[in-house]
Amino acid sequence: MKIRAAVLEEFGAPLAVQELDLDEPRAGEVLVRLVACGVCHTDLYTASGADPSGYAPTVLGHEGAGVVEKVGEGVASLAPGDHVVTLFSPQCRECVHCVDPRTNLCMAIREEQNKGHLPDGSTRLHRDGEEIRHFMGCSTFAEYTVMPEIALAKVNPEAPMEHACLFACGLSTGLGAAMNTARVQPGTTCVVFGAGMVGLGAVAGCRLQGAERIVCVDLSEERLELARGQGATDVMVGDEGTVERILEMTGGYGADYTFEATGLVGVMGQAVEAARMAWGLCTIAGVAGKGETLDVVPRLLITGRRIAGSSFGGVKGRDQVPELVNRYLAGEIDVEPFLSHRITLDEVNRGFELMEAQDGIRSVIELA
């Protein structure tokens, strides 16, 4: 079929919205009509050429929500009409990691996904016979996409798509960092560095876990205001004195849990230092620049601080994204403040500009 999609032709150049051919779903695959899609830093990171593993031409986008149109052979868990959220982090439910409760890092299709292929090693996207690669296994800056069944979470159809799509990446990452990776305990003190989509999600996750005190640190007063809306009890503009102020606020000890959601290694260091001696856990969600390293004084670890990394918040997507969406529908997560701009597919490059200008938390492309 013919579809319209936003193609990354060349690193550093604007995306080009154009007509492409999309093949029928093969065995284990699903054709999805996209309704909404968030514009994320990872899309821009690849578009800019900064990502060393990036490839082109490809259809970007990975924060999609839509409706199943058609299923390929052997697909049993989804049927036409189902509402789905796309998962760049799939869940096969069978591999060594999927059967272990400690991780969400599914191994089933990793290699081919990293090459921009569907699991069988080919692409469904073409242009005059040329292969167009699938970005993060999703390629959701498009009217339709074909994705593996194991990379789609079936969600409650009552959830508006423009909100549901935010659970495809940053929001679930932040929520999951607090709920799965750190497993924040009730009555504790948490500090979240960064109040973008991921950090705000972490603030909400700490609140849902019953934290007593949630401090959010960011450079933007506007974003700190959003953090209050998600449950931050204290907010602070970050600088070199941040750690000292957090120690002062916590009787000189530091916080039970800290979260880093900026991608800056300097801030990661602060998040480690702000974690409490004896048992403080620092969870790192930010993605650092290529080649950057995190410097940690080993004494901080010997005296009981721990550091954990979190990919997609440790969320096992097919099981947990539907649960998170239901908690949102039950009124436990306030998603509307994250949706800053509604744009069309043709305005996708404007979505990047808004993000670079830090104008709002998320721009969402409305496709239908």
Ligand SMILES: NC(=O)c1ccc[n+]([C@@H]2O[C@H](COP(=O)([O-])OP(=O)(O)OC[C@H]3O[C@@H](n4cnc5c(N)ncnc54)[C@H](O)[C@@H]3O)[C@@H](O)[C@H]2O)c1
């Ligand atoms: N681990 C994962 O699976 C995963 C998933 C999605 C995104 N990410 C990463 O998470 C990070 C955050 O993503 P986002 O979409 O929320 O980004 P964002 O750019 O919207 O938010 C980052 C925030 O950090 C703040 N900040 C900058 N310097 C700071 C400082 N010195 N102290 C405190 N705050 C500071 C900025 O003001 C901004 O609000 C990125 O690195 C992104 O790549 C990771």
Ligand SMILES: [Zn+2]
């Ligand atoms: Zn994303």
Ligand SMILES: [Zn+2]
């Ligand atoms: Zn798996």
